[in-house]
Amino acid sequence: MRPYTTRQVAELLGIPPARVRALAQREFLTPSRNEQGQLRFSFQDLVLLRTANGLLEAGVQSRRVWQALAAVRDRLPAGQPLSSVRVLADGQRVLIQERDTAWEPESGQTILAFTVEDLAAKVAPLVMAAAPQARARANTSDEWFELALEFDHVGARDDAVAAYREAIALDGTHVNARINLGRLLHNERAYRQAEELYRDALGIDPGSAIAAFNLGVVLEDQGALQEAMETYRHALSVDPALPDVHYNLARLYERGGDRQAALHHFASFRDLRNERDELSD
Numbered sequence: 001m002r003p004y005t006t007r008q009v010a011e012l013l014g015i016p017p018a019r020v021r022a023l024a025q026r027e028f029l030t031p032s033r034n035e036q037g038q039l040r041f042s043f044q045d046l047v048l049l050r051t052a053n054g055l056l057e058a059g060v061q062s063r064r065v066w067q068a069l070a071a072v073r074d075r076l077p078a079g080q081p082l083s084s085v086r087v088l089a090d091g092q093r094v095l096i097q098e099r100d101t102a103w104e105p106e107s108g109q110t111i112l113a114f115t116v117e118d119l120a121a122k123v124a125p126l127v128m129a130a131a132p133q134a135r136a137r138a139n140t141s142d143e144w145f146e147l148a149l150e151f152d153h154v155g156a157r158d159d160a161v162a163a164y165r166e167a168i169a170l171d172g173t174h175v176n177a178r179i180n181l182g183r184l185l186h187n188e189r190a191y192r193q194a195e196e197l198y199r200d201a202l203g204i205d206p207g208s209a210i211a212a213f214n215l216g217v218v219l220e221d222q223g224a225l226q227e228a229m230e231t232y233r234h235a236l237s238v239d240p241a242l243p244d245v246h247y248n249l250a251r252l253y254e255r256g257g258d259r260q261a262a263l264h265h266f267a268s269f270r271d272l273r274n275e276r277d278e279l280s281d
Contacts (some may be wrong), residue, residue: 003040004126012123013050023049028069043123043153065241080194124154132157138163141171158185175201179211186218194218209239216248225252243272 006024010017024031024039032040041049049070053063127150138144148163164181167174183199198215200206212235219228223280229252235245250265 003034003042004046004123006041008126009049009143011043011045011055015053016121018156019053020049020275023052026066026069027050028052043150046123046135093106124156127154128156137167140169142175144170145174146178148180152180152184160184170218174203174204175208176203179208179214182218183204186214186221189221191218191222195222206234207234207238209242210246213242213245214236220248220252225255228252240268241272243269246272 004012006017006020006099009020011123013020023029024041029041029045031042031045034040052069053160056062091173104213105222120260131147131151134147134150138147144163144167148167151157151160151163161184161214164177164184167177168181170179176195178201182194182201184195186194193275195215195218198218201211202215205211212231216228216231216235219225219231231250232245232252235242236249246269250262250269253259253265254262
């Protein structure tokens with residue numbers, strides 16, 4: 001992806017370069033360096049830096065900020081953009097919320113909400129200006145995938161779709177490209193196309209919990225509730241610590257009249273959410 005200099009980051013975020021360099025020393029960031037040793041930041045670094053600065057300015061203790069942002073970084077599946085999460089502050093609590101989950105945030109918790117849309121709007125002209133050269137340099141599936149992520153981050157939907165398709169054309173086993181392309185089509189209610197992509201991703205990697213979860217959601221959206229439940233159960237067999245899968249299963253069990261199973265998954269959902277909240281304290 002396109003690297004950003006310290007000066008560009010400072011201008012985009014409206015903070016002094018010295019503060020950028022100070023925040024870059026924290027463990028939640030992993031900026032690269034060029035041959036001269038100068039810092040170079042990715043778009044995800046920009047999001048984390050902006051969020052860190054906002055939380056610190058809101059008075060959240062630095063230790064909680066570093067822990068929360070490290071959790072955001074570590075929780076994201078490979079290839080999933082940070083636009084899929086929000087970081088919320090309520091006093092000294094820091095909460096992490098994913099965009100496409102089935103659960104609703106508790107009312108009254110949110111004081112600050114850091115999203116990437118306004119930052120993406122600032123970065124988009126830089127990305128699009130560099131796009132012709134980036135396309136000319138992209139030769140491998142991973143290079144096209146990285147370019148697709150960059151477009152994805154700034155909301156350039158058509159360019160992202162084309163680049164994800166190019167990555168898949170070059171490597172038919174590219175799981176993350178299929179998942180991300182499926183997500184874009186899913187968001188536009190192109191359910192059949194998204195379903196096919198999720199199924200292909202899961203066929204290539206049966207151990208992809210995110211592919212199983214997304215497939216379950218798109219099956220639900222099409223009314224295939226029993227198959228959705230089977231897919232959610234598969235996701236939990238891969239990773240039992242996915243709160244959103246427990247929540248979705250609980251809803252479907254409750255809808256089907258299996259109150260005991262619903263309560264079991266609601267309890268698992270609640271416990272996993274509580275564990276996540278404790279990490280922010």
